[in-house]
Amino acid sequence: MHRLTVMAAVVGLVAAGPALAQQKSVSNVGCGLGSMAWEGESGLAPQVLAATTNGTLGNQTFGITSHTSGCARNGKVMVPERMAMFIGPNMNQLAEDMSRGDGEALATLAYVIGIEAQDRAAFYAATQREFARIMPHENVTATDVATSITAVMREDAALNRYADI
DSSP, X not given: OHHHHHHHHHHHHHHHHHHHHHTSOOOOSOSSHHHHXXXXXXXXXXXXXXXXXXXXXXXXXHHHHHTXXXXXXXXXXXXXXXXHHHHHHHHHHHHHHHHHTOOHHHHHHHHHHTOOGGGHHHHHHHHHHTHHHHSOSTTOOHHHHHHHHHHHXXXXXXXXXXXXX
């Protein structure tokens, strides 16, 4: 049992690396009792403890199926953090593509989000139309861009189903 706990902590530490790179307080651990117990806390230790607790004895799975512990039964497996992981190293190309309303980085982001082929033109147009809102200044972070894109999608009738996180 001790080995399992140590392994879970190591896996949690490795998984928390990208979150630390964002240097923002972002929840990387999903729903469950651990998320509830350490709600509002930030930093490596609370995230590792929350992730470990969420994975212990299937409490996250129980929360999802019973719609308890802060879990949504019909929740999506797409999160802004996944978007931010793509956006970070591709920020410049993505900004250029969004300003044009087309391009490889923008198409890849649509794929990462899970936007279906028939909705991609609407996504490209929305990011172009809301470019100044999504990229308000040159020091914007990947997490800020992901949050803004999610807000833009949430307000668009054709895209709001992709923003349900």
